[in-house]
Amino acid sequence: MKQMPTPNSPLKIGTRGSPLALAQAYETRRRLMAAHGLPEAAFEIVVIKTTGDRVLDRALRDVGGKGLFTKEIEDAMYAGDIDIAVHSMKDVPTVQPDGLVIAGYLPREDVRDAFISPGVERLADLPEGAVVGSSSLRRRAQLANRRPDLQLVEFRGNVQTRLKKLEDGVAVATFLAMAGLNRLGMSHIARSAIEVEEMLPAVAQGAIGLERRADDARAEMLLEPILDVPTGQRLAAERAFLLVLDGSCETPIAGLAVIEGDTLWLRGEILRPDGSERITGERRAPIAEAEALGRGLADELLAQAPAGFFDWN
């Protein structure tokens, strides 16, 4: 007998409370309802506040530690307060906590970064010395590398806060993931999408992961029909790459795998935090060798990086 959720015993879906996190949880619920022909009441959305949500006054890399957006959610999963957790995979550490597994992923959204500016159409059109806002270490390093003339200022907060800063002239442009904008129905605020050849995205950008307890047979059965296999293959290569480099969302590492027939094509990049140096590479391998592909490319890049490459200087 399959154990389907009922209004008396709904499947509890844990998420952060940000508008993007909620949109991702609703999308997950919508897909589960459609896949199983179940009513909305079979799924309960439970909002959890994380350290990353509480700390708004500092750049997150100064708070320290990994998983600033995931730890409290995982604790709720252990406690049984939630059954599955919906994550932006870009923010999920590569080392999985004991007893929890990423069951798989929803179909991946646009992987590109968005260029957002009231007055400038494209990244390449920014005038000499322009002030741009970003708190992402990856984007800052990539911009400093490509355009050493630009002035970088810290930009945190939600989309509205950032747009207000642009309106107030604090900076002439900023950057967000296209995926988040699309999921929020806000793609119109992107002035243009930045092609991946111009700015390689973060590992796992645009991918939503679904986590569950390793021994939860009901959650496993319910999630199975909504998981996207190609996204899983791409993420396997990208996350293996990231694991070797020991990075997280807050290190200057970029990586993107795409599928070409039965082959995975992985591009990767590491930068000095100040953008003064960039090491790139690419490799192809059969899909079945996704993890070896990721590790191999990471080793190749690390072999070219002098000691202290990731240190601040």
Ligand SMILES: NCc1[nH]cc(CCC(=O)O)c1CC(=O)O
């Ligand atoms: N680090 C925050 C974060 N985590 C995931 C997304 C966007 C959505 C995604 O990549 O799936 C964002 C914001 C951003 O980079 O604009």
